[in-house]
Amino acid sequence: MNANTIIWTYTDEAPMLATYSFLPIVTAFSGKAGIKVVVKDISLAGRIIAAFPECLKPEQRQADDLAELGKTCLTPEANLIKLPNISASVPQMKAAIKELQAQGYALPDYVDEPANDAQKDAKARYDRIKGSAVNPVIREGNSDRRAPRSVKDYARANPHKMGAWSADSKAHVSSMTGGDFFGNEQSVTVPAATTASIEFVGADGATKVMKDGIKVGAGDIIDGTFMSTAALVSFLEGQVAEARAMGVLFSIHMKATMMKVSDPIIFGHAVKAFFKPVFTKHAPALAKAGVDVNNGFGDLVAKIASLPAAERDAIEADIKAVMAAGPAIAMVDSDKGITNLHVPSDVIIDASMPAMIREGGRMWNAQGKTQDAKCVIPDRAYAGVYEAVFEDCKAHGAYDPRTMGSVPNVGLMAQKAEEYGSHDKTFELKAAGTMRLVDASGAVLMQHAVQAGDIWRACVTTDAAIKDWVKLAVTRARASGLPAVFWLDAKRPHDAQLIKKVQAYLPQHDTKGLEFHTMDPKSACAFSLKRIRQGLDTISCTGNVMRDYLTDLFPILELGTSAKMLSIVPLMAGGGLFETGAGGTAPRHIQQFMQEGSLRWDSLGEFMALGASFEHMALVTGSTRAKAMAEAMDWAVSQYLINNKAPQRKVGDLDNRGSHFYVAMYWAQALAKQSTDPALAKAFAGLAADLTANEATIVAELNGAQGQSVDLGGYFHPDCAKADAALRPSSTLNAILKGQTAVATA
Numbered sequence: 001m002n003a004n005t006i007i008w009t010y011t012d013e014a015p016m017l018a019t020y021s022f023l024p025i026v027t028a029f030s031g032k033a034g035i036k037v038v039v040k041d042i043s044l045a046g047r048i049i050a051a052f053p054e055c056l057k058p059e060q061r062q063a064d065d066l067a068e069l070g071k072t073c074l075t076p077e078a079n080l081i082k083l084p085n086i087s088a089s090v091p092q093m094k095a096a097i098k099e100l101q102a103q104g105y106a107l108p109d110y111v112d113e114p115a116n117d118a119q120k121d122a123k124a125r126y127d128r129i130k131g132s133a134v135n136p137v138i139r140e141g142n143s144d145r146r147a148p149r150s151v152k153d154y155a156r157a158n159p160h161k162m163g164a165w166s167a168d169s170k171a172h173v174s175s176m177t178g179g180d181f182f183g184n185e186q187s188v189t190v191p192a193a194t195t196a197s198i199e200f201v202g203a204d205g206a207t208k209v210m211k212d213g214i215k216v217g218a219g220d221i222i223d224g225t226f227m228s229t230a231a232l233v234s235f236l237e238g239q240v241a242e243a244r245a246m247g248v249l250f251s252i253h254m255k256a257t258m259m260k261v262s263d264p265i266i267f268g269h270a271v272k273a274f275f276k277p278v279f280t281k282h283a284p285a286l287a288k289a290g291v292d293v294n295n296g297f298g299d300l301v302a303k304i305a306s307l308p309a310a311e312r313d314a315i316e317a318d319i320k321a322v323m324a325a326g327p328a329i330a331m332v333d334s335d336k337g338i339t340n341l342h343v344p345s346d347v348i349i350d351a352s353m354p355a356m357i358r359e360g361g362r363m364w365n366a367q368g369k370t371q372d373a374k375c376v377i378p379d380r381a382y383a384g385v386y387e388a389v390f391e392d393c394k395a396h397g398a399y400d401p402r403t404m405g406s407v408p409n410v411g412l413m414a415q416k417a418e419e420y421g422s423h424d425k426t427f428e429l430k431a432a433g434t435m436r437l438v439d440a441s442g443a444v445l446m447q448h449a450v451q452a453g454d455i456w457r458a459c460v461t462t463d464a465a466i467k468d469w470v471k472l473a474v475t476r477a478r479a480s481g482l483p484a485v486f487w488l489d490a491k492r493p494h495d496a497q498l499i500k501k502v503q504a505y506l507p508q509h510d511t512k513g514l515e516f517h518t519m520d521p522k523s524a525c526a527f528s529l530k531r532i533r534q535g536l537d538t539i540s541c542t543g544n545v546m547r548d549y550l551t552d553l554f555p556i557l558e559l560g561t562s563a564k565m566l567s568i569v570p571l572m573a574g575g576g577l578f579e580t581g582a583g584g585t586a587p588r589h590i591q592q593f594m595q596e597g598s599l600r601w602d603s604l605g606e607f608m609a610l611g612a613s614f615e616h617m618a619l620v621t622g623s624t625r626a627k628a629m630a631e632a633m634d635w636a637v638s639q640y641l642i643n644n645k646a647p648q649r650k651v652g653d654l655d656n657r658g659s660h661f662y663v664a665m666y667w668a669q670a671l672a673k674q675s676t677d678p679a680l681a682k683a684f685a686g687l688a689a690d691l692t693a694n695e696a697t698i699v700a701e702l703n704g705a706q707g708q709s710v711d712l713g714g715y716f717h718p719d720c721a722k723a724d725a726a727l728r729p730s731s732t733l734n735a736i737l738k739g740q741t742a743v744a745t746a
Contacts, residue, residue, distance in 0.1 A: 003077045003621045005036045006613050007069070011085040012043045012716065013585035014601035014656075017593060019083065020727035021657045022603055025664045026610065028737045029671075032683050033625040035617070040065040042134050044086045044096050045717035048107065051125045055106050070137040078575025079617055080138065081609050084585045086716075087132045087257030089264070089345035090295050096716040097126075103714060112292055131260020136416045136423070141571040142469045144476060145551045145579075146408030148608060150634075151564045154641040159401035160560030163360030163370075165393040170248050170372040171361025173387045174239050175380035179231025181420075181457070182381040186446040187223045187493035189500070190216045194439040198425060198458060201434040210435075211425055219463030221497045224437050224446045229453035232266065232378060236273035239376050243327035249340075249363050249373040250274065251330035253352050256344035258419075258548060261426035262455050266378055267344040268293035271300070274329070274341060278318045285311045298342040330363040330373055337366070349377065350549045351584060353386050354556035360398065361390065381492065382546055384522030385553070392529045399557050405532040407554040409540045410473045410484070411547025412498075414465035414572055418544035426457040461543075466498065468572055470505040473541045477514045484539040485527060487546055489520035498543070521546065566608045576616040580605035590715070597706045597726075599656035600647045607637050607663055628677040632670035639666040651706050658702045661733060665691040690736045698733045705729035 008026065010019055023039070030037050042065055049056065050064040072078050086092060094110050101107055108122040147155075176183070197212040216222055243250040252270045256263040271293045272279045279286065279293075289303040304312050323329070330340040332347065340347050340363075353375065356363045362370035377383040393399075412418065420426075429435070435456045436447035450456055477484040486502055488495040499518060506516065519527060521542075528538045540550055555562040567579035586601055593599045614630035617623060640646070645662040647655045654662075668688035672681055691698075710726045713719025728734055 076574030143411035
């Protein structure tokens with residue numbers, strides 16, 4: 001890999017479809033500038049295929065592109081455009097495996113309870129692919145996410161709909177007051193490099209090593225904590241009763257993709273708490289059916305179909321009785337009867353909470369109407385952020401996108417910082433005893449008395465990542481002139497350690513004239529919200545999990561979507577990672593495309609990331625061509641917004657493919673007019689003329705392809721020829737791009 005190469009990631013669902021349409025444009029344009037674009041497959045299906053080479057025919061095998069990218073991101077030449085990918089829940093994993101098997105891939109099944117070594121090995125490989133498995137590998141830098149000025153200006157001029165709030169809204173957040181991860185956390189800064197182990201000491205005194213070989217460097221922070229299942233169950237059952245008494249919707253909000261070990265377990269307890277009479281009365285039958293509540297209520301619905309009619313009917317009758325007795329439950333899809341408890345990956349907190357805030361504190365009920373909701377967020381560590389928003393909206397009403405300020409984020413995420421609950425240091429305990437962290441000398445760093453069923457986790461946040469985070473915070477504060485707030489709670493052990501680091505590292509930088517604060521998350525949110533209502537911007541400096549939450553929360557309120565954020569990760573080795581937004585993979589968009597042939601996915605995130613990628617290349621290499629490509633893309637994005645060429649909702653109007661054409665036309669026009677690189681301008685003159693002259697024909701061909709179902713040959717793993725034909729239906733545009741093979745010469 002060299003510094004004149006851009007890596008484009010092939011991912012999943014809507015951004016994957018958009019790649020079929022947009023990547024040929026990127027490749028053609030970049031090629032004329034002498035810049036190479038290579039594609040790496042980090043899709044869920046691609047990662048599954050790469051994990052089982054010995055099971056597949058030679059022509060079916062593919063390289064482990066994710067592992068390769070992990071190495072690339074440790075080099076100064078790295079220049080990577082990262083599109084959103086599926087962070088797979090177990091149901092998604094099983095669906096992808098089933099599809100690949102149907103396509104002739106001899107993959108093993110995902111077995112929940114493996115009975116032999118082969119099944120255990122297969123499950124272990126699949127589990128490494130589950131959840132947020134991509135980001136920890138490639139995010140070798142901290143995060144800089146913000147709304148570009150052109151995007152913010154457009155949102156102010158074209159405000160999205162915001163639901164009204166009332167002072168007497170019953171919407172509220174409910175969290176545990178004890179026994180949660182926050183309450184049980186212990187954290188230490190390790191003075192010297194060591195290799196730590198996680199041990200479980202049983203009631204009989206026997207010690208079992210749960211995880212060894214944990215590398216901890218001098219100055220690194222290591223945490224340990226647990227969620228008490230007894231406290232959790234008591235809390236959840238109380239919330240169900242309270243929702244019933246208040247007449248509000250019951251909803252739970254988790255991060256079962258990023259927290260792929262811990263949060264599905266917590267989600268399962270919520271399902272059991274809501275349907276407690278069903279699980280109490282029918283436990284043997286549900287066990288016989290193989291119901292796994294960690295996969296959601298939907299797993300129960302699916303599994304009981306295999307039971308004898310009498311047993312199934314009895315269970316279904318009791319389910320109806322629970323639903324009738326209330327409380328009403330929030331719905332993901334009222335028309336299809338998909339509840340908030342159906343699938344853990346359907347109610348990801350960073351998307352579900354902003355959506356209900358935009359609806360005035362309401363979620364959808366079974367009748368397809370909005371209703372005030374109880375938002376159950378069991379662990380209290382970050383729940384206060386949403387409490388602050390609720391309190392602010394009840395006091396002052398909904399936010400106004402025409403006037404509100406912005407909250408850009410500097411996020412601590414490098415080197416797997418704060419990967420809580422998503423890795424091999426999280427355990428659901430099978431018996432009572434003591435969990436402890438021990439260093440190489442045998443000294444106990446921390447320990448917890450635990451009970452069977454408790455969820456214990458540990459995490460390392462490296463000193464190098466923290467130093468880089470503080471440096472990035474100063475850099476952004478200096479560049480923007482904005483106040484920066486570290487969202488850290490002195491009452492939380494992990495944050496207390498981070499506060500010491502921030503206080504030590506800030507003075508190492510020139511902060512003259514800059515404004516920094518340190519506040520607990522709820523206070524920091526309230527401070528930022530007050531400024532938002534004044535039209536002022538405030539930088540949020542947060543840990544990894546909070547970064548994930550805030551870079552959905554504020555953009556959804558400000559811009560209508562988090563997909564419009566510019567997301568830059570300056571890699572610690574000197575390279576650049578450019579993420580295309582925090583908007584997820586939009587499964588409903590690919591479903592609509594397959595049904596109606598219209599793709600609503602907005603590729604604005606890809607456009608901005610591509611521009612930032614060229615800009616980084618220009619800075620690193622001094623290339624005037626890369627600089628010209630970046631400047632031209634910036635102009636194209638502004639024209640895209642000004643002329644409203646984003647995908648439309650109505651079938652037959654401009655969709656994702658049409659928006660790609662317009663960005664290509666604007667980009668070519670800008671390149672043909674620019675003077676940064678005259679030879680490049682000359683090379684693009686013909687392309688700009690061809691695209692401009694054929695605008696009406698191309699748009700008619702693209703829009704005319706809509707309105708009918710599309711066979712992609714697969715959902716997780718489409719047939720490339722079918723997908724290419726479906727996403728590139730304009731023969732005129734294809735012919736114009738095909739002719740762009742000559743590289744500009746001086």
